[in-house]
Amino acid sequence: MAADLSSATTDQTAPQTPSPGLAEAFRRLLGEANFTIEGVRELLHAESELSSAPDRVAIYERRLKPGDDLSTLARLFLLGGTASQADAERALRRAGLAALEESRILDVTERGVRALVRIVPHGELLIGCDLNHEVEGPGDPRVVTGINGPAILLAALTIRRRAGHALDVGTGNGIQSLLAAKHSERVTGLDINPRAIAFARFNAALNGIGNVQFEVGDLFAPVSGHRFDLIVCNPPYVISPESSFAYRDSGEQRDSLCRRITGLIPDYLNEGGYGQLLVSWVKEPDEDEAAAVRPWVEGRGCDAWLLHYRTEDPLTHAAKWNQPFSASAAAVFAQNVDAWLDYYRREGIQEIAFGAISLHRRQGPPANWTVTGELRSADGSASDQAQRVFDAQDVLRQSDGDQAFLALRLRLAPEHRQDQVLKVHDGRWQLAEATLRLEQGVGFTGTLDERTAAILARLDGSRPLRESLGPEDLELGLQVARRLFELGFLERLA
Numbered sequence: 470m471a472a473d474l475s476s477a478t479t480d481q482t483a484p485q486t487p488s489p490g491l492a493e494a495f496r497r498l499l500g501e502a503n504f505t506i507e508g509v510r511e512l513l514h515a516e517s518e519l520s521s522a523p524d525r526v527a528i529y530e531r532r533l534k535p536g537d538d539l540s541t542l543a544r545l546f547l548l549g550g551t552a553s554q555a556d557a558e559r560a561l562r563r564a565g566l567a568a569l570e571e572s573r574i575l576d577v578t579e580r581g582v583r584a585l586v587r588i589v590p591h592g593e594l595l596i597g598c599d600l601n602h603e604v605e606g607p608g609d610p611r612v613v614t615g616i617n618g619p620a621i622l623l624a625a626l627t628i629r630r631r632a633g634h635a636l637d638v639g640t641g642n643g644i645q646s647l648l649a650a651k652h653s654e655r656v657t658g659l660d661i662n663p664r665a666i667a668f669a670r671f672n673a674a675l676n677g678i679g680n681v682q683f684e685v686g687d688l689f690a691p692v693s694g695h696r697f698d699l700i701v702c703n704p705p706y707v708i709s710p711e712s713s714f715a716y717r718d719s720g721e722q723r724d725s726l727c728r729r730i731t732g733l734i735p736d737y738l739n740e741g742g743y744g745q746l747l748v749s750w751v752k753e754p755d756e757d758e759a760a761a762v763r764p765w766v767e768g769r770g771c772d773a774w775l776l777h778y779r780t781e782d783p784l785t786h787a788a789k790w791n792q793p794f795s796a797s798a799a800a801v802f803a804q805n806v807d808a809w810l811d812y813y814r815r816e817g818i819q820e821i822a823f824g825a826i827s828l829h830r831r832q833g834p835p836a837n838w839t840v841t842g843e844l845r846s847a848d849g850s851a852s853d854q855a856q857r858v859f860d861a862q863d864v865l866r867q868s869d870g871d872q873a874f875l876a877l878r879l880r881l882a883p884e885h886r887q888d889q890v891l892k893v894h895d896g897r898w899q900l901a902e903a904t905l906r907l908e909q910g911v912g913f914t915g916t917l918d919e920r921t922a923a924i925l926a927r928l929d930g931s932r933p934l935r936e937s938l939g940p941e942d943l944e945l946g947l948q949v950a951r952r953l954f955e956l957g958f959l960e961r962l963a
């Protein structure tokens with residue numbers, strides 16, 4: 470049973486969609502005050518993520534500067550603090566406190582001004598979400614989360630080629646939809662939680678993005694019978710005994726929601742379209758990392774790239790997802806962890822894996838394929854690498870053995886990087902260690918010996934691979950080039 474979200478239909482706890490004029494005035498004043506990711510990180514001395522954990526917030530509060538507009542905006546919209554009316558009026562005069570109060574962005578009382586929305590800068594976007602994990606008391610299922618690691622991971626993996634109609638299932642605050650809006654004609658974002666839809670609409674307006682629409686509904690129900698060029702989904706993938714939070718718990722047994730969504734995506738993809746989602750699955754200790762996920766994708770008319778990110782033991786998993794966000798939650802932390810551990814024991818769950826699935830709807834020949842890999846990190850955008858991986862598999866399966874492969878003109882992807890460690894040996898520098906990685910991608914790295922590094926240096930795409938390798942390096946070069954091509958390190962020139 471999914472979380473009960475029904476009271477949200479008449480919700481006064483979510484922001485209203487601001488008028489275009491108010492949204493623009495608000496966006497501009499935030500920009501002019503340097504309320505950007507760089508600006509607030511510098512002010513708060515924050516590391517990569519702007520944490521909302523109580524201990525971090527306590528530290529950030531002490532970095533704010535009196536009489537400084539950026540400090541007032543950070544106090545209100547990032548730290549959930551109260552500002553004096555005078556400070557708030559000065560920092561927000563361009564938009565006006567009354568208009569912001571009317572849109573349920575601010576609450577103005579005699580005790581001061583506080584924000585009702587957390588606003589986090591993310592690249593060029595401003596993303597509004599709930600200020601803490603309690604909308605109306607602890608454990609409210611309707612809470613709408615902000616920018617977090619999984620959201621960034623899915624955004625990094627998303628294939629950013631031009632798309633007609635894109636779909637974002639479980640849109641939450643709308644982040645994936647707003648990012649897709651940049652390279653899609655239009656985007657539809659869906660969520661079962663009406664508060665999430667209110668936040669997504671708020672965020673579209675705040676960012677002045679018009680080619681997105683958001684609808685309340687269960688999974689794909691609102692778009693039944695439609696097909697899309699891109700589908701993204703960051704579902705409530707956490708394997709838990711609960712249905713407490715819409716963003717976290719599916720309310721379904723084990724990994725059945727992730728399996729179900731994966732199985733549905735192909736039915737909603739246009740030929741040539743991509744579907745990408747984050748998933749969690751029950752991993753048997755003696756199985757390959759992604760073995761359990763293969764049957765989810767096979768026979769569904771898609772090529773599939775399965776990436777395993779990490780596997781956790783039940784206690785690590787339960788502790789991470791019950792992390793206390795407030796003093797009241799801290800009191801029930803141990804209780805929750807024990808309840809989750811009991812559930813895993815009852816279900817015989819010993820390992821919980823997490824990763825991402827990318828699907829490409831393609832009618833053969835060649836027959837649809839499934840490949841697996843390890844996702845180490847998502848640095849920047851992995852979009853180009855993902856497209857090269859899909860292209861490489863198709864080419865390798867179409868081409869007639871080594872001869873056709875050797876006829877390709879291949880070069881190292883522009884975002885590759887080779888790090889070399891040189892040591893002195895017999896009075897001269899010698900290569901001790903070399904690693905190859907992509908500065909934008911899913912974090913695959915490879916170590917190179919001197920000969921392989923020399924072979925790679927010749928792959929500039931100016932000649933067919935056979936000529937670049939030459940007869941003496943043909944065998945090793947072929948092996949290396951094939952592997953790097955499969956991993957998305959090499960691009961194919963026409």
Ligand SMILES: C[S@@+](CC[C@H](N)C(=O)[O-])C[C@H]1O[C@@H](n2cnc3c(N)ncnc32)[C@H](O)[C@@H]1O
Pocket residue numbers: 471615617619620623638639640641642643644645659660661662665686687688689703704705706715716717719
């Ligand atoms: C992990 S959050 C992802 C939010 C956002 N897309 C992101 O990337 O940060 C999962 C979202 O799925 C929504 N959700 C949960 N069950 C759903 C369902 N059955 N149908 C549609 N959306 C659902 C939740 O309300 C939540 O907003």
